[in-house]
Amino acid sequence: MSAPSDRGATLEVERVSLAFGGLKVLRDVSFKAEAGSVTALIGPNGAGKTSMFNCISGFYKPSQGRVLLDGKDVSNVKAHGRAALGMARSFQNIALFRGMTVLDNIKLGRHTHLKTNILQGLFHIGPAAREEEALRAEIERKIIDFLEIDHIRNKPVAMLPYGLQKRVELARALAMQPRILLLDEPVAGMNREETEDMARFILDVKEEWGVTILMVEHDMGLVMDISDHVAVLNFGQKIAEGVPSVVQNDPEVAAAYLGSGDPAALMRRLQAEEAGA
Numbered sequence: 001m002s003a004p005s006d007r008g009a010t011l012e013v014e015r016v017s018l019a020f021g022g023l024k025v026l027r028d029v030s031f032k033a034e035a036g037s038v039t040a041l042i043g044p045n046g047a048g049k050t051s052m053f054n055c056i057s058g059f060y061k062p063s064q065g066r067v068l069l070d071g072k073d074v075s076n077v078k079a080h081g082r083a084a085l086g087m088a089r090s091f092q093n094i095a096l097f098r099g100m101t102v103l104d105n106i107k108l109g110r111h112t113h114l115k116t117n118i119l120q121g122l123f124h125i126g127p128a129a130r131e132e133e134a135l136r137a138e139i140e141r142k143i144i145d146f147l148e149i150d151h152i153r154n155k156p157v158a159m160l161p162y163g164l165q166k167r168v169e170l171a172r173a174l175a176m177q178p179r180i181l182l183l184d185e186p187v188a189g190m191n192r193e194e195t196e197d198m199a200r201f202i203l204d205v206k207e208e209w210g211v212t213i214l215m216v217e218h219d220m221g222l223v224m225d226i227s228d229h230v231a232v233l234n235f236g237q238k239i240a241e242g243v244p245s246v247v248q249n250d251p252e253v254a255a256a257y258l259g260s261g262d263p264a265a266l267m268r269r270l271q272a273e274e275a276g277a
């Protein structure tokens with residue numbers, strides 16, 4: 001299969017902080033997702049993972065820090081501009097048009113950053129160039145083959161089991177021809193078989209399409225199995241980072257998750273680090 005993007009993009013998060021009123025949600029967080037790798041952002045509930053995703057994709061503007069895509073500062077680029085630069089995102093809760101078919105949902109993915117309007121795109125009218133249309137159709141066909149969803153292409157999304165809906169969401173994100181894919185809890189609510197399928201597809205997106213993957217995920221089995229790199233947030237700060245085996249054995253990470261150790265001491269250390277930064 002030919003890759004829709006030549007290679008994945010590098011993402012750098014540089015000293016990002018975010019506050020809602022007086023609440024500091026992210027504090028001076030830096031990490032990097034290397035081109036063509038799978039990076040996982042993990043941490044207990046409320047650690048700031050989704051907020052970080054929102055800063056990366058341009059939904060939130062950090063109070064400090066920068067987001068760089070292939071070394072280019074995109075901090076002032078709006079969400080749709082970042083999408084046009086190759087950032088695609090899936091959401092924690094499925095954000096598909098439930099009454100529409102699988103194929104039409106996938107088609108909508110491509111219109112995120114094209115000038116062609118959605119209705120023109122769906123009904124193949126207007127100024128959309130024929131050649132581009134053919135190329136797009138080819139890409140959609142490849143995505144449908146790749147994710148093994150040909151048998152449901154004309155089914156309304158609402159009729160599909162949860163795991164397949166998540167797969168359609170991935171298909172729609174791929175239709176944007178991303179260079180980096182941000183996946184917010186891609187296997188949340190899935191059974192074991194669905195999780196294993198999704199793990200395989202994520203790895204295939206990386207290996208066959210060269211797309212960089214950044215995912216927020218609570219399923220530690222999946223994170224440790226498929227990530228090249230893991231960054232851990234707790235109380236809005238990065239507490240650990242590295243290859244899965246190192247992060248897995250980090251006592252501070254265990255303490256953050258299990259509540260063992262002394263959370264007050266950890267909080268004090270994080271605050272002291274922040275004050276000294």
Ligand SMILES: Nc1ncnc2c1ncn2[C@@H]1O[C@H](COP(=O)(O)OP(=O)(O)OP(=O)(O)O)[C@@H](O)[C@H]1O
Binds near residue numbers: 020
């Ligand atoms: N729009 C908002 N306004 C105010 N506070 C917010 C907003 N979004 C998030 N927060 C707060 O920021 C903190 C981090 O939330 P966030 O959703 O980023 O964490 P998370 O690590 O993604 O959690 P989870 O794993 O439960 O999804 C929480 O205390 C949350 O209540």
